[in-house]
Amino acid sequence: MSEQQEEGRKKQSRFHGRVEGEGRRCAQAGCAEPGEFRAPGDRSPGFDGPGDWRWLCLDHVREFNQRYNFFTGMSADEIADAQRPLAGWERETRAFATNGGDVPPRWADFTDPLDAIGARFRDRAEALRKDGKPLSEGDRKALKTLGLGADADRRALRRRYTELVHRYHPDRNGGDRSHERALQDVISAYTRLKSAPAFA
Incomplete structure (x- = not known):
């Protein structure tokens, strides 16, 4: 096989998220294919870290993605709240203190050399x-x-x-x-x- 053909084969075999050549097996029971794609494990991300990952082959990661549902375990109200257009944007921000070193700058404090x-x-x-x-x-x-x-x-x-x-x-x-x-x-x-x- 020529170098160009080998390069073409590599390009065709690339998928987003594939990590090749690590010697891992697919985490699905009974599968002997290499585990080249990362999927969330049993422990979900939280306060103490990003959570666990498991490695799956292409077929099993496709199967996992088809079954994955972000809203699993949520109530109807939680789902509706998460789907609002401004969900996540209503975070409180602290106000500037007026009695300490956190005073906002005045317009007179800005220099404008180029006008x-x-x-x-x-x-x-x-x-x-x-x-x-x-x-x-x-x-x-x-x-x-x-x-x-x-x-x-x-x-x-x-x-x-x-x-x-x-x-x-x-x-x-x-x-x-x-x-x-x-x-x-x-x-x-x-x-x-x-x-x-x-x-x-």
């Missing part, structure tokens, strides 16, 4: 207009391109657009095309903003 927290709240504040009309992130970028504040109205928008088109247009600059990219950005920003809800 990550403050910048986030500042952006949120800049997003709001006095008239309450919404501004998206794209709208704010377009306003920045035009050099306008968040509270600009439709008239200010039109006036600023006209001013920038006159400044960057090649016809106004003796055919100089060096500001063409800036002109395209201005036109794109104005096109976006004139149909934005804040300027409707």
